[in-house]
Amino acid sequence: MFIDSHAHIDGPEFDADRDEVLERAHAAGVTAILNVGTGDPHSGVFERAIDMGRRHERIYTAIGVHPHDARFYDDKAESLIKELSETGERVIAWGEIGLDFHYDNSPRDVQMDVFRRQLRAARDCGVPVIIHTREAEAETIEILQSDYTGAERRGVFHCFSGSRELALRALDLGFAISFSGILTFRRADDLRAIAKEVPLDRFLIETDCPFLAPVPYRGKRNEPAYVVEVARCIAELRGLEIESVAELSRQNFETLFDPFARASTR
Ligand SMILES: [Zn+2]
Numbered sequence: 319m320f321i322d323s324h325a326h327i328d329g330p331e332f333d334a335d336r337d338e339v340l341e342r343a344h345a346a347g348v349t350a351i352l353n354v355g356t357g358d359p360h361s362g363v364f365e366r367a368i369d370m371g372r373r374h375e376r377i378y379t380a381i382g383v384h385p386h387d388a389r390f391y392d393d394k395a396e397s398l399i400k401e402l403s404e405t406g407e408r409v410i411a412w413g414e415i416g417l418d419f420h421y422d423n424s425p426r427d428v429q430m431d432v433f434r435r436q437l438r439a440a441r442d443c444g445v446p447v448i449i450h451t452r453e454a455e456a457e458t459i460e461i462l463q464s465d466y467t468g469a470e471r472r473g474v475f476h477c478f479s480g481s482r483e484l485a486l487r488a489l490d491l492g493f494a495i496s497f498s499g500i501l502t503f504r505r506a507d508d509l510r511a512i513a514k515e516v517p518l519d520r521f522l523i524e525t526d527c528p529f530l531a532p533v534p535y536r537g538k539r540n541e542p543a544y545v546v547e548v549a550r551c552i553a554e555l556r557g558l559e560i561e562s563v564a565e566l567s568r569q570n571f572e573t574l575f576d577p578f579a580r581a582s583t584r
């Protein structure tokens with residue numbers, strides 16, 4: 319029983335065969351998926367993600383403005399996310415949010431300001447956050463320390479590909495760390511060393527599909543069924559059975575996102 323804790327399956331990449339993709343996930347033992355809605359908040363992308371989740375029982379939804387789209391964030395976007403987090407069926411997290419200084423699709427000062435605003439808003443709403451960070455480690459930690467205080471810092475660094483230092487700081491701040499197919503890539507020795515070290519009650523697994531398909535599917539479109547390969551890799555690294563990795567990551571997912579509590583109150 320695997321949970322894909324971060325996937326993008328509401329987009330056009332899956333329009334032609336979404337049902338088959340979900341069936342393959344089910345057949346592979348993937349019992350739940352957290353689908354992350356991203357894009358220009360004013361273009362209906364969050365409503366689309368929630369609507370898809372509503373039609374599939376074991377799909378949960380996260381919504382938030384990705385650092386790529388930070389330039390579209392405004393008061394209206396913030397109220398929309400707040401409202402949908404309250405009223406949307408099975409909306410369990412605010413994200414993905416953070417900083418991406420690799421692509422710089424939005425100006426860095428705008429990314430930092432919008433990251434701060436979304437952290438504070440998520441904290442006010444009491445929902446955990448999903449952090450995306452690339453080539454912005456110091457700034458990410460600084461902002462989490464200054465603008466995500468006062469409450470338990472609940473969240474996950476998704477698709478982790480940072481330094482050991484970043485992993486330790488994130489764990490120190492109370493975050494979980496989620497590993498994707500990158501872990502299976504040939505050159506990912508540093509990341510595998512980190513995955514060996516992360517406490518077993520603080521890790522998650524994900525695909526981040528349609529991107530980053532794990533070995534042996536590398537280069538193809540990724541899909542939730544392939545999260546099994548991430549679990550297999552962690553099992554080998556830690557000397558565990560794959561079933562234990564699945565079970566531990568499921569427990570960690572439920573502790574962090576509390577999907578049943580949130581789902582049953584609405
Ligand atoms: Zn991301």
Ligand SMILES: [Zn+2]
Pocket residue numbers: 324326354414526
């Ligand atoms: Zn993502």
